[in-house]
Amino acid sequence: MSKLDSLVASTRQTLELIAREYTPAVFASSLAAEDMVLTDLILKAKLPIGIFSLETGRLHKETLAMLDRVKDHYGYEIALYRPQQDAVDQYVAQNGLNAFYDSVDMRKECCRIRKVEPLGRALAGNKAWITGQRRAQSNTRTTLQVHEDDPGHLMDKFNPLADWSEEDVWEYLRANDVPTNALHEQGFPSIGCEPCTRAIQPGEDVRAGRWWWENPESKECGLHVVDGKLIRIKSVAA
Numbered sequence: 001m002s003k004l005d006s007l008v009a010s011t012r013q014t015l016e017l018i019a020r021e022y023t024p025a026v027f028a029s030s031l032a033a034e035d036m037v038l039t040d041l042i043l044k045a046k047l048p049i050g051i052f053s054l055e056t057g058r059l060h061k062e063t064l065a066m067l068d069r070v071k072d073h074y075g076y077e078i079a080l081y082r083p084q085q086d087a088v089d090q091y092v093a094q095n096g097l098n099a100f101y102d103s104v105d106m107r108k109e110c111c112r113i114r115k116v117e118p119l120g121r122a123l124a125g126n127k128a129w130i131t132g133q134r135r136a137q138s139n140t141r142t143t144l145q146v147h148e149d150d151p152g153h154l155m156d157k158f159n160p161l162a163d164w165s166e167e168d169v170w171e172y173l174r175a176n177d178v179p180t181n182a183l184h185e186q187g188f189p190s191i192g193c194e195p196c197t198r199a200i201q202p203g204e205d206v207r208a209g210r211w212w213w214e215n216p217e218s219k220e221c222g223l224h225v226v227d228g229k230l231i232r233i234k235s236v237a238a
């Protein structure tokens, strides 16, 4: 069995375990390459796992286009969770549309409004959630496990691709003719909001293009646990 076959087999087992023992469970997709591997595995196996995306209002058009491409390819409509409009309006009125460039606190408050709060709604009522995170993606994910507790959301969290390399991901996508985000061909290995994500140079960390103006240690959006600790969001809202 090839390395990829072995990874696929263990990932299928993890997804089947979730479907069997953690229903209802949901998969949070950012519509990036890793997430398309999991989308392909979940939908082809017809597993009872819902797929959703956080539509922050600041996504690239290429990312939004993936919603239709998934629908065309799999006949599946990804559920969208959007921020509360009054919270967005208040942040913009008080701080400006792009205040996230001003400080880490301002950035985390924007992520809290546009991602963390909608994520809470998306996860409510589920026993587990699934992400496409990989251990090799950045220095904030080196201890990532396939199965973790998520104390912030009081449920189990699964990262079925924790052991996969970037090469494994792309080998799977090509071999299975999976639709992929056009941003990947433009130097974006990691997909996020348009104003906070840029292309990277060869040899850079795959998440180097996310919040590139910040220190590497602060580069998470508050959705995940790092080193066993919930990434806290320090609110600076009035």
Ligand code: SF4
Pocket (backbone or CB within 6 Å): 056, 058, 100, 107, 108, 110, 111, 112, 114, 115, 192, 193, 194, 195, 196, 221
């Ligand atoms: S990634 Fe940027 S635009 Fe998106 S929610 Fe976070 S700070 Fe706001």
